[in-house]
Amino acid sequence: MEQERHGKKRRFHEFLENYYELSKNGTDVKTEIIAGMTTFLTMAYVLAVIPGFLKEAGIPEGGLYTAVCLIAMTGTLMHALFSKLPVATAPGLGLTVFFVSTVVGRMGYTWQQGLAAVTISGVVLVLVTASSVRRIVLDGLPENIKTAITAGVGLFIALIGLKSSGIIVATETGLFLGNFKESSVQLSVFGLLLMLILMARNVKGALIISIIATTLLGIPMGVTDLSKWHGFVLPGGVGDLFFKQDFKGLLGQKDVFSGLINIVMIVLTISMVDFFDKIGTLLAIASKGKLYNEKGEVKNMKKALLCESSITIISSFFGATTTSTYLECTAGIAEGGRTGLAAFSTAVLFGVSFFLSGIVSIIPGAATSPALIVVGVLMLGVVTKIDFHDLTEGAPAFFAITLMPFTMSVAEGVAGAVISYVVLKLATGRKKEIKPIMYILAILFILKLSLT
Template sequence: MSQENVRSKNSESLFEKIFKLKENKTDIKTEVLAGITTFLTMAYILFVNPNILKMAGMNSAGVLGEGAAKITTADPVVASVFMATCVAAAAGSILLGLLANLPFAVASGMGLNAFFTFTVVMGMKHTWQEALAAVFISGVVFFSICVTPLLNILVKALPKNIKLAITGGIGLFIALVGLKSGGIIVDNPDTLVGFGNVTNPAVLLTIIGIIVTAILLALNVKASMLIGIIVTTLIGIPMGITHKITNIFQMPPSMSPTFLKMDFAGLLFGGDKGILATILSIVLVVITITLVDLFDSVGTLIGTASRAGLVNEDGTVKNVNKAMMAASFGVVIGASCGTSTMTTYVESTAGIAQGGRTGLTSVTVGVLFIAAMFLTGIVGIVPAQATAPALVIVGVLMLSAVSEIDFSDFTESVPVFFIIAMMPFTYSIANGISIGLIMYPIMKIFTGRWKEVHPIVYVLAVLFIIRYLALPH
């Protein structure tokens, strides 16, 4: 046997040992393709996240508000946020893959970065350094929950119909993300949302991508998601949609402008509202960040793991504690590097639909985030109109979970409805879960069935009510 064959066999043996590929009925090729698919559907965060955080003053000019949006990506602080986003996503995804052996990716959360900018910094008048300190603390709290029995109790406390509703709700949410990014659904001041202009080349390319990907999936073509993204990207070239490759290789910029810039002293003692008010404000901020991140991650794990067969016999997600520990590490690493809260990405469902079943998918995503530090030209070539179809198709697949929900019991169907509806309508997985878990005990209490509710659900309902009443949104 040649040395090359020996090295290949040893490599396969190593991957098998770490990720248990045969046990999970998968192989290296499938996992790598799934990782590439997941990365392509979430790579937008590399460009969106710095643009949102610079509105919190994370730029050299230190300007808050619209003026910050005029700062170019050549700005050293903005470039540092880009690097922090890459590093934290790579670390979180690789850790999750190695610790939990699950195909989920971690990156800066959409919605959480908006909360960081518009609520904590602009609304509560904290500096971005103080906001990073709050994120760091929330990561420590998040980790503390993960290393105690509380997380398992929390997951088991959720009723079956609630878990199925989370799956269906995430399906609608991720489909909305895809339809919006592809221009099929647009803002409309009269009706809130409207239908995009199908004569627009960008919208037309998204529609073509959806049709191509759906047909490939219906024909059971392997790697249909990734093939759909590649084909749509290629079709976008003559249409003038696919981005041109420029400056493929660049050395990573410095991360020093944001690295370890958390201001704990300013967060704890810098306010002028009095000690009690300051403490209450900080506690509510930390609790909010922690709960939103926790339920974004738990919701994503529960909602997609069942679809992929990654659950135990009792319905719990395999290695959920380890997965959440990795996500909490990502929060701490992200805050240390200079980015907002990390979360388990719902776009991971694209890779799972592609066949990803182990942590090798997550590790592949992490490696690609590392490569993105050097290959910004290639990362930027795939247009949103090429990744949007994959998200829409994944939404179709996940919505099938709704068929298993028992709608005959109105005390169950009402909270189920709010979970499914509020995720896309409020553009937040966490809001859907929160409102659903508030409605669930209300329906049970006033129908005399309060004993059916797990005590943890009552506690969560109260915490969510406090969250909505105490903090601006």
Template sequence: MNQEATFMQKLFPLLTNKDVDKKTEMMAGLTTFLTMAYIIAVNPSILSETGMPAGALVTSTCLGAAIGCFIMGLIADMPFALASGMGLNAYFAYTVVLGMGVSWEVALTAVFVEGIIFIILSLCKVREAVVNAIPKNLKLAVSGGIGLFIAFIGLVNCGLVVNNDSTLVSMGHFTPAVIVTCVGLVITAVLSKKNIRGSILIGIVVSSLLAWGYALMNPEAAANLGIYLPSGVFKFESPAPIVNKIDFGYITHPDSMFQFITVLCTFLFVDFFDTVGTVVGVASKANMVDEDGKVKNVGRALLADAFATTIGSWLGVSTVTTYVESSTGVLEGGKTGYTAITVGVLFLLAMFFSPIFIAVPSCATAPALIYVGYLMLSAVKDIDFGDITEGVPAFMAIGGMALTYSIGDGLTLGVLSYVFINVLYNLIAPKEDRKHVSVVMIILAILFILKLWFM
């Protein structure tokens, strides 16, 4: 009996958690879910451009996210939530299917193969080695960079920051959507200062109610700002039209094999380093990094992510990956897999209540993203900016994530600058001042150069 219990605990470390504040974990899960619930509407909107039925995509998006969260919570005991990744879904639809003329079934096959490769890499601890090889200061920079990145997303989503052909970006007009975001941010900050639990969630709820109130008074103007009242309460669509549509026939033709490999490599590269960046950044903020700079249970977390990608493709959705919005739940007190499981349960419920969750507007989740961005950016105070060989790469990673609108690209700039600066410095520095640059970091730099050259 004890041996069986020990085996189950090793398989599912979540079971070893005894003194867990379930209420806090559930609140954290709810907060994370609300900040990423937009994917329920956005993912079907993007993927349906390929000809896939939008109704089935809503259900499969929720199922893929739920299963990914359950796996993460059970086998990794981490508070990370998963769903179909933004950016990767756009690449899937617009570049691969519409741009290259590849069917969505073949694109799903590329995602499926990507997941299998990631499972192998995770079991061989390759991905874990990459995470642990990133220096401590760069890890802190990734956390800070993600903070700046998601705050930027929040500012763009509400319309406070807009496109400008002359300056790239500029301040937008103070529309009702921007005002809703500002009110939500002030409420979140004040409640947090008063140490009131669930302050981020309260900010989202209040902002949503304000936005819906505006939509009730002026539906047409609200619609122009992306604010809509819930279209109903209950709705469920069968995922059958897109489930189990993996098609390997495309790979067997020599003419199409190279194109398939190109698509596969892009999926692999973007997802690999976006996930690594997200896991490192959120884990750093959640105090899940030990004195040696290693992330707790990172191998299991990356394996869970790989399983989720594979299962998601079978369900009919693009790459399922770890979400940076997990940081909102972490900063609400989520520390264990119970947070991830809570998110998974809410995604299952959302399959039947999707009209409500879909109606939560971007201006209502923006306060959470901006506030969490501020909290995560605080990690930079622990970076040793006095050491130029550490500070400059950290700065490149922080600025790169927000300014390239990509966690993976920011990590690329950070790693490349770290390796180049330190290798060159080691060539001219006295032996006692030379800094160790790990082989893994050098290999990463070579891979990044190849990526920039060929992709």
């Protein structure tokens, strides 16, 4: 019996090795599982935050936690099995806010009509990804801008971590240092220093060790709130959310002309922001984990984008918004995650979260935010590859790096870089260096900015 069990275990490991090519990617099963757990812990907050936003749009609250868990698990599992990249997905925070505040709030559409727009944008992205447009866009982006995207994403991630930790606070007049007398800020600093020390000493699993240790230390400090634990509970059903898109209402809510203009604006905004968020994040993740094929291209980029576009459509059927590849995946990559096995580990934990809303909710931001700061430190190093001596190259790269954290959007950083690149090259008589797709992208970004 013992020999048979060992035989099954060996065959299972051989299957994982062959399917994910672990040795070829310089990793192993243990490393991938730890990486997947790290990714989950750093992005588990979405299970509480996204439902909180969506209910403000009038979406029935009862099944939202279940829906977000289901979408995150399904989308991440698609990556694990199809793109085989160590990434995780869930309804995106930026586009969720756009959905609630602009589509439903300012523009006056119902949440059912808004979900119909999300479905349409998902279909558009599937068509764009399946066509040659994706490749043309990637080939058309200058190398300095691609490199700047990685650095910009790093700063973006670091800013998120600094704000959620309380080390930096945002006010109406700007960003300032937080109150270091607060226990939560002190705990964040402890977690950050512990994480940096363990990583500097090459301790395996440094991030997840720090997250767990910081969470435990937060109990006597009063930061880890054990009162949020409410045991193992069955999640709410999604019957009130399933297949509620109102396509007829979306198309006929206003007069034909203004209604069509509004719909085009919504779909264009969602599609462009989503497309460049996904590309920017995948480029940054690939750079951090060296996830390139023999041609120097991001591994399985097309499959990854198809996964994301497809899960966006599925998400709209369950009452949630456009999905995103989360920047927090870079925390798992920093732990050594290199294949879809890490994503599989994350997907399993999202599945388990159906019944663990209490445990997920007690992990404080002070424990997870240091991981984002550390990842930002690691990703910013690529700026040394950017040619800042040539202002027509350096300035667009600078705009990408700075606009991403300051506007809290990867897509806005890409927009600033693309528009400034085209203008500067034309103004200095270097239009031969501009690839045709850059003109099209610049026009689309200007149109998007003018419409919103």
